[in-house]
Amino acid sequence: xxxxxxxRCSLALGTLLVGGAILAVLFxxxxxxxxxxxxxAAIRSYLVxxxxxxxxxxxxxxxxxxxxxDVKVLFDAAWILMAGSLAVLAxxxxxxxxxxxxxxxGVGLLVFLVAVGLIAALDFGxxxxxxxxxxxxxxxxxxxxxSTIIRIxxxxxFERFVxxxxxxxxxxxxxxxxxxxxxxxxxxxxxxxxxPE
Numbered sequence: 001x002x003x004x005x006x007x008r009c010s011l012a013l014g015t016l017l018v019g020g021a022i023l024a025v026l027f028x029x030x031x032x033x034x035x036x037x038x039x040x041a042a043i044r045s046y047l048v049x050x051x052x053x054x055x056x057x058x059x060x061x062x063x064x065x066x067x068x069x070d071v072k073v074l075f076d077a078a079w080i081l082m083a084g085s086l087a088v089l090a091x092x093x094x095x096x097x098x099x100x101x102x103x104x105x106g107v108g109l110l111v112f113l114v115a116v117g118l119i120a121a122l123d124f125g126x127x128x129x130x131x132x133x134x135x136x137x138x139x140x141x142x143x144x145x146x147s148t149i150i151r152i153x154x155x156x157x158f159e160r161f162v163x164x165x166x167x168x169x170x171x172x173x174x175x176x177x178x179x180x181x182x183x184x185x186x187x188x189x190x191x192x193x194x195x196p197e
Contacts, residue, residue, distance in 0.1 A: 009092050010104040012085035013176075017109065019082045021168045023048070030160035036152045043068065043152070047075045064149045067140045074135065102180030109173035117166045124159050 026048070032040040042056045046068065057065050089096070120127040132141040143150050 006097065006100050006104050008088060009096060009101045010108055012088040013101060013105045014109055015081050015085040016089075017105070017169060017172050018165075019078050019085075021165045021172070022078075024168065025161055025164045029164045030157050032152055032157060039148075039152050047072050050076070060148055063140065064143065064147065067136070067143075067149070070136055070140065099180045099183030102176040102183065104180075106173040106176030106180060109169055109176070113166050113170050113173065116162075117170075120159075120162055120166070124162075125155065128155070128158060 026044055039059055042059075046057060057068065060068070116127075133139075
């Protein structure tokens with residue numbers, strides 16, 4: 001019997017955790033100004049629910065809607081990645097070595113999150129600009145301070161958003177490492193000579 005590569009399963013599990021954390025924070029994370037709640041709800045629905053027609057976003061300029069369309073493409077791609085990750089884990093479930101996968105995922109997430117967290121904490125403005133320049137190289141993500149999208153989502157909203165995602169994922173990573181160690185320890189104990197059957 002062959003065992004599934006731990007790396008492939010760890011990447012799949014990590015993808016699900018990151019996607020889930022972003023969705024959780026999008027729905028339950030930082031609040032926007034009370035007078036912006038309806039606009040935020042419309043944007044959130046557009047980004048998350050297919051088919052995502054932007055007809056409800058008439059309060060935004062054409063340029064702002066164009067940027068959100070690009071963000072929507074990323075959300076749609078994330079859904080596909082998450083579905084693929086579920087498929088990888090489901091296909092591997094009979095042969096999955098849960099302890100090593102949990103540990104590898106937790107350690108990988110922690111390394112990634114420490115790097116991202118430190119960069120964001122040192123200079124969030126620069127981190128956010130770099131992040132957007134990588135994902136949106138056309139530069140259509142820059143808006144004047146008085147634009148509607150910036151009034152809905154000022155920089156401090158995204159600082160709190162990133163903080164909440166990182167904190168949630170750090171907790172998940174630590175839990176995965178702890179659970180993985182426990183599973184590996186239990187598996188080792190059961191596999192040792194003289195272990196109870």
